[in-house]
Amino acid sequence: MDHRTGDVRPTALASTRDAIVSVRSLSKRYGDVIVLDDLTFTLEEGTVTGFLGPNGAGKTTTLRLLLGLAAPSSGQALVFGHRYQDLDSPVRRVGAVLDVHDLHPARSGREHLRVLALAAGIPDSRVEEALAMVELEAAADRRVRTYSLGMRQRLGLAGALLGEPRLLVLDEPANGLDPAGMQWLRAMLRGFAERGGAVLVSSHVLAEVGQTVDQVLILHRGRLAASGPLDQLTADGQTLEEVYLAITSKVAA
Amino acid sequence: MNATLAAELRKQRSTRTDLTLLLTLLGLGLFAVALHAFSLSPDRLMTVTDQMRVFGWGVLAALFAGIAGAMAITTEFRHGTIRTTFLVTPQRGRVLTAKLGASALTGAALGFAMELVAVVIGSSVLAGRGIDIKITHPDFVRLLLGGALVGALWAAFGLGLGAILRSQVTVLVGLAAWLLFIENLLIAYVPDVGRLAPGQAGFALMGQDPDTLLPPAAGAVVLTAWAALAVISGRVLTARRDVP
Ligand SMILES: Nc1ncnc2c1ncn2[C@@H]1O[C@H](COP(=O)(O)OP(=O)(O)OP(=O)(O)O)[C@@H](O)[C@H]1O
Ligand SMILES: [Mg+2]
Numbered sequence: 001m002d003h004r005t006g007d008v009r010p011t012a013l014a015s016t017r018d019a020i021v022s023v024r025s026l027s028k029r030y031g032d033v034i035v036l037d038d039l040t041f042t043l044e045e046g047t048v049t050g051f052l053g054p055n056g057a058g059k060t061t062t063l064r065l066l067l068g069l070a071a072p073s074s075g076q077a078l079v080f081g082h083r084y085q086d087l088d089s090p091v092r093r094v095g096a097v098l099d100v101h102d103l104h105p106a107r108s109g110r111e112h113l114r115v116l117a118l119a120a121g122i123p124d125s126r127v128e129e130a131l132a133m134v135e136l137e138a139a140a141d142r143r144v145r146t147y148s149l150g151m152r153q154r155l156g157l158a159g160a161l162l163g164e165p166r167l168l169v170l171d172e173p174a175n176g177l178d179p180a181g182m183q184w185l186r187a188m189l190r191g192f193a194e195r196g197g198a199v200l201v202s203s204h205v206l207a208e209v210g211q212t213v214d215q216v217l218i219l220h221r222g223r224l225a226a227s228g229p230l231d232q233l234t235a236d237g238q239t240l241e242e243v244y245l246a247i248t249s250k251v252a253a
Numbered sequence: 254m255n256a257t258l259a260a261e262l263r264k265q266r267s268t269r270t271d272l273t274l275l276l277t278l279l280g281l282g283l284f285a286v287a288l289h290a291f292s293l294s295p296d297r298l299m300t301v302t303d304q305m306r307v308f309g310w311g312v313l314a315a316l317f318a319g320i321a322g323a324m325a326i327t328t329e330f331r332h333g334t335i336r337t338t339f340l341v342t343p344q345r346g347r348v349l350t351a352k353l354g355a356s357a358l359t360g361a362a363l364g365f366a367m368e369l370v371a372v373v374i375g376s377s378v379l380a381g382r383g384i385d386i387k388i389t390h391p392d393f394v395r396l397l398l399g400g401a402l403v404g405a406l407w408a409a410f411g412l413g414l415g416a417i418l419r420s421q422v423t424v425l426v427g428l429a430a431w432l433l434f435i436e437n438l439l440i441a442y443v444p445d446v447g448r449l450a451p452g453q454a455g456f457a458l459m460g461q462d463p464d465t466l467l468p469p470a471a472g473a474v475v476l477t478a479w480a481a482l483a484v485i486s487g488r489v490l491t492a493r494r495d496v497p
Contacts, residue, residue, distance in 0.1 A: 068343050069336060070495035085343035096340055102333035104268060111267040119260035119341045159337065 020045055020167050020198040021066065025075035028061055028222075035061050037222040038075070043200060045166070048193045050209040050230075051202040053219030054248050059202040060098065062219070063169055066200075067096055079167060091120045095160030096169040100152045100176065105145035109136055109155045112144065116159055130158040135184075149176030157185070168192060170201045174208050186212045206241045216240070220248045257342050257351040261325070262358075270324055271359050278317040278367055282310055286371045290378035298379065301387045302464060307375040308388060308396055309461035311403050312432065314367045315452050318360030318404035319428045322411030325356045326487075327421035336496055345491050349416060353484060356408040364404020368397045368459075392460055395469065399459030402473065406480045410451055413483025416491050440465065451479040 021043035028036040036058045043049055051059050064070040066077045068084035079094055080087065087093055103112060113127040131137050134154035139147065147155065153176050160168060168189070174182055189199050189212055203209050209216065216233060218226040225247045226233065233243050265271055289307045298304055326349075329335035342348050372393055379386055388396075411428060418424050432452045439447030447453055448467050456462060457472025466472065 064496070067340060069339060087343070090343060091341050094340075098336055099333055102336050104264075104328070104332050104334050106268040106270075107264075108267070111263075115260050115263050115267065116337065116341055118263055119256055119338075121256050 019043065020080060021200060022078045022081070023062070023066070023076070024078075026062070026065060026072055026077050027074045028058070028065060028070065029073045035222050036065070039219075039222075039224055040075075041217055041224065041227060043167075043198045045196050045198050046193050047215060048189050048199040048201065048213045050213035050216040051200055051219070052204075052206070052209065052216055052244060053202075053225075057219040057248075058222045059219055060171055063096070063098060063171055063200070063202065067094070067098070067169060069098075089120065089163070091116070091122070091163035091165065093163070093165050094167045094169060095163060095165035097153075097156035097160050097173060098169075098171045100149065100156055100172075103144045103147075103152060103155065106143055108141050108143055109147070109151075109158075110140040112155060113158060113162060116162055120163055122162055126162060126164075130162050133161060133188075134158045150178055150181055153177055154181065157188075166197045168197065168199045168201070170199070172202055172204065174203055174205050182208065206244060210240045218244060218247055220250075225250075254347060254351065257347050258354050260341075261348075261351040261355040265325070265355055265359065268328075270328070271321060274317050274321050275363060275366060278313060278363055279370055282313055282367045282370045283374060285310065285313065286374045287378060290375050291382075295382070295384055298384050299387070301392065302462065304375075304379070304386065304388050305461050307379065308368075308371050308393075309456065309459050310367050310371050311364075311400070311456040311459045311461055312452065314364035314400050314404045315407040315455050316429065316432050317367070318363050318407040319411035319414075319432070320425060321359045321363060322356040322408035322413075323415035323424045323428060324421070325352045325359075325408075325412055326415040327419060327424050330419045330497070331421045339496055346488055349412075349484070349488050349491060352412055353409055356412045357405040360404035360406070360408025360411075361401040362404070364400035364402070364407075365397060367404075368400030372396060395460045399469070403455040403459060403476070406476045407451070407455060409480040410476075410483045413480065413485070413487040416487025417483070419497075449475055451476055454479065 019042040023039055023041050026036055026039040039062060053059050065072050066079060066084065084090055084094065110127065110131065113130060114124060117124060117127050131140050134157050136151065136154050136158060139151055144152065153173060157173060173185060177185060189201065193199055210230065213230060215229045216227065217224060230240065234240055286307060329338055338348055339345060376386055415424050436447060436450045436452045439450055440453055444465060453466055454472040454475035457466035458469045458476060460469055467475065
């Protein structure tokens with residue numbers, strides 16, 4: 001489809017020089033229902049961004065639009081300055097886990113990763129590295145149907161890390177992880193950002209978000225209700241949970 | 254493209270779906286061929302057309318190949334792996350082309366294996382009963398290659414339907430109901446229409462029922478047209494629709 005030789009830094013606009021994600025006036029309608037309404041934000045390198053909002057606020061929808069799985073009704077969602085589907089080898093730029101259950105139950109964990117690696121032109125040695133990273137080697141040859149929820153999360157994360165991307169997009173990755181897994185995830189996301197990557201992670205676990213992210217986007221009924229650095233939002237002594245509840249309990253204008 | 258095709262082939266091999274289909278097909282085929290070869294009375298096994306009832310099993314080849322093709326895509330929708338697949342290869346048309354290649358290979362193998370069993374078992378049983386085999390060498394070649402071609406084209410047809418309908422249960426039930434029930438009614442009551450159905454066109458290309466069905470070449474053209482229609486519609490819809 002697209003044959004651009006993908007430069008990761010869009011240079012055309014000075015203001016978006018470092019924007020790894022650039023969402024502009026993004027809207028999505030299903031029939032008459034407006035699910036996302038004029039959403040605009042950018043994500044810079046070196047940041048972990050928490051994507052918050054009540055059930056049905058539109059978080060997953062935003063991520064699907066960003067990843068080229070769904071088409072916007074209007075506006076645009078760009079990664080590295082391009083639509084996802086126009087990226088040259090997308091898994092080498094973007095790692096994503098949308099749903100922990102997106103796995104074939106009859107395939108082993110190792111085989112799942114090998115299929116992805118084969119399609120993306122990534123060597124099998126990287127599969128082993130990714131399995132080691134998420135500490136799933138012992139279960140790697142078992143069928144996914146025998147995996148626990150946390151093991152599925154780990155396998156999903158291994159898949160997202162396979163291409164050594166610079167952007168991670170994760171939809172509720174903490175769901176099902178044990179305390180050690182949570183700690184590992186937190187350290188992994190922080191390290192990822194420190195090495196210059198960007199992370200967009202949706203979550204309902206505000207206590208966990210508070211420990212991991214630099215900034216938050218709070219979505220409410222398809223609109224961006226609040227955004228900014230975590231320390232700024234909680235500047236007047238309120239906890240993230242208090243801020244969040246205050247924003248999302250307001251009647252939408 | 255090669256990487257996408259290699260990944261599709263690997264996906265096929267990493268579950269037991271195709272092996273299960275092959276073994277079930279061969280088991281059913283063995284049963285059906287042996288039953289016909291043993292139980293039809295010699296006066297009903299006189300002509301080439303009669304003996305085709307023993308050797309021509311396009312219906313099983315088509316059904317199982319159609320299921321294999323449909324599963325290649327509906328399994329991905331069912332388990333949500335379609336999202337991962339399109340994240341790795343966002344060119345959805347390329348994914349469908351790779352699935353077409355992989356499914357056509359599987360379908361051809363299924364159809365060929367079915368006919369091989371039919372030819373070997375059928376001729377052994379008939380020979381054992383002392384019945385003169387009227388089917389000639391070129392007919393056998395047509396059965397084997399025809400079985401492979403029917404398998405490949407029905408796999409493509411199933412893949413296309415799968416891409417259009419996405420729901421695994423709907424597509425599998427639909428394929429079976431169409432092939433085993435609706436086409437039988439069509440060919441029995443409105444043969445001029447029934448002849449043009451994808452199943453009957455496939456049986457025609459294998460040389461079955463030449464009195465009722467199209468000539469083999471016409472059957473091949475009609476079935477190819479059905480497969481192309483399904484695959485192209487599936488591609489267009491897959492490119493336009495949001496991935497669930
Ligand atoms: N294909 C669809 N057709 C119609 N409505 C849809 C579709 N997909 C999502 N929606 C609606 O869009 C809204 C936003 O859904 P979305 O999944 O983005 O929410 P979310 O913020 O991820 O919620 P959660 O926290 O529960 O995961 C919901 O009201 C949902 O019902
Ligand atoms: Mg969601």
